[in-house]
Amino acid sequence: MSKYEPSLDLCFSALGDPTRRMILQRLARGEASVSALAAGHDMALPSVMEHLKKLEAANLITSRKKGRTRICALSPEAFTPAQNWLSAQSAIWEGRLDRFDDYITTLMQEKET
Amino acid sequence: MSKYEPSLDLCFSALGDPTRRMILQRLARGEASVSALAAGHDMALPSVMEHLKKLEAANLITSRKKGRTRICALSPEAFTPAQNWLSAQSAIWEGRLDRFDDYITTLMQEKET
DNA sequence: ATGTTACTTAGGAACATGTCTAAGTATGAA
DNA sequence: TTCATACTTAGACATGTTCCTAAGTAACAT
Structure with a gap:
């Protein structure tokens, strides 16, 4: 990280x-x-x-x-490091949402069985 | 702007x-x-x-x-305004390069004639 | 050689920032 | 009710930031 x-x-x-x-x-x-x-x-x-x-x-x-x-x-290349930092955080955030989606999906599957 | x-x-x-x-x-x-x-x-x-x-x-x-x-x-949406500002400046910069390319092209064409 | 232009340096005032310690307040636990 | 936890507020303090004016210095222009 x-x-x-x-x-x-x-x-x-x-x-x-x-x-x-x-x-x-x-x-x-x-x-x-x-x-x-x-x-x-x-x-x-x-x-x-x-x-x-x-x-x-x-x-x-x-x-x-x-x-x-x-x-x-x-x-x-002025803005690149700043842009990279910002998009890295966004990426982590997106990853977090994905994991949340996975979690919900798991819950729903568990409910079905 | x-x-x-x-x-x-x-x-x-x-x-x-x-x-x-x-x-x-x-x-x-x-x-x-x-x-x-x-x-x-x-x-x-x-x-x-x-x-x-x-x-x-x-x-x-x-x-x-x-x-x-x-x-x-x-x-x-934390980082969006900052990211937008940065990419707007990059865009202006890219535009400038394009215009510079145009300028060089013009110079070369003028030299040929 | 002298004046003008285009920065540059120095120094200082006013306010903002980053940190701390000490003393609250509000919640939860026993 | 009493104690511990999780902030919260208040006040102090050193430094940093943003501006200024005044006084350089270096390069042109005449």
Whole structure:
């Protein structure tokens, strides 16, 4: 069974902030500079930088310096670990329902005999 | 395009803590009492309660009182909003790649003529 | 060489989070 | 009724988070 993955802490926590989700949404459409990302976020630039730092720490984005501007990009495989964790739990849950169905079936068969 | 959903703040933030993920993992296998959930978490009961409170606030679990014990259960549809958000972003990203492919194709065609 | 642009760093205020201990309250058992 | 169990509430405390302003630094543009 899935053991403790610290990377998921960073990933899910990063996703827990609306500003950061908006940034990711923007980056899903393509690369953008820090100031492009900051535009429309009624927030000081250093605050946006903090969010970018968290997203990068969570491996959700990458960034590179091009001259004096920093270009940010979504990590292609960004969401996979989170999606995998979620579907693993769903799978366990489904399994549980199946076992419940089996149990009911067994009860009904026992009643018939 | 998906607007701001405060429920995702609670959901993803709740998922960002390892103790809470472990609790969810446990509940995916079936209901459990508070003390059953607390067992094996080297943590005082009130601390576990706090985690349960967050999970319930995020609609990831439900709980009911049975005598003096509280039974917690995973919400069946627990992960859907989070999964939907993640796949929506992936979809946008895939779309972007398609458009990039189109762009490259266009460049190559232009070069041929 | 100088000014402007685009970040970056530093430091701090306000509030949220994760944990604890100690002291309840409600139920069940004897 | 009295004791044990299973939470529950209250309060404290250290840390973490999210924002800010002010003061850098590096790369262009002129």
